Amino acid sequence: MPDKLYQECRAVISGCRAIFEDLRESGVEVVPLPVSRKPTELSSVSESRASTSQSAEPAIGESLADIQQELADCQGCTLCGERQRIVFGVGNPQARLVLVGEAPGFQEDKKGEPFVGEAGQLLDRILFAMKLRREDVYICNVIKCRPPGNRNPEKEEIMACEAYLKRQLRAISPEMILCLGRFATQTLLQSTTAISRLRGAWHTYEGIPLMPTFHPAYLLRHPAGKQQVWEDVKQVMHRLQGETG
Secondary structure, X not given: OOHHHHHHHHHHHHHHHHHHHHHHHOOOOOXXXXXXXXXXXXXXXXXXXXHHHHHHHHHHOOOHHHHHHHOOOOOXXXXXXXXXXXXXXXXXXXXXXXXXXXOOOHHHHHHOOOOOOHHHHHHHHHHHHOOOOHHHOEEEEOOOOOOHHHOOOOHHXXXXXXXXXXXXXXXXXXXXXXXXXXXXXXXXXXXOOOHHHHOOOOXXXXXXXXXXXXXXXXXXXXXXXXXXXXXXXXXXXHHHOOOOO
């Protein structure tokens, strides 16, 4: 076997092992299979989504591309002076599920894409457990520029970016929002309640069901929280599959 192919196989096997170790730590014994729908059901869902998008578009009057273009040289707060790239968002612009995080880190600032560092790798494994890929969802942050030293976002920085986040959500019009961490949750819910008290229960943002859970970066420091996150994302999975129980 050529060395390059051998190394690629080892990387794939190592990645799979990490996924299953995370699932085991979360108390997951079986990864649930997605609910299969009949062709007529799939057609009905697609028509419903298309109808929703068409009816919302005139009211929104802008696309994600419009918003991103407006942000191209944003000078709205002091973070603009040290950033390498604005980290706008990535994924499906018609996603049923939007994941909202906190702010870009070093790797995200370098690449211009959210959740590409170590926390992003853990998020990918969470999505895998949910039978989802990045291409199926939309991922963005409250803050579009990296705070120095990956510190917490300040109130003024959140206020400068908050309107853009809300416009992103209106442009996508998702069925559900999964908030990752304190800043995303408290910003969208306009709450000061601790994430530990908000997580695990459904809330509403502008009529959209919203589930708060811990940020993947928190799980890297506190692996015991993976079980709670798994319980939270299972509720999201059930809704995506049309289950209400």
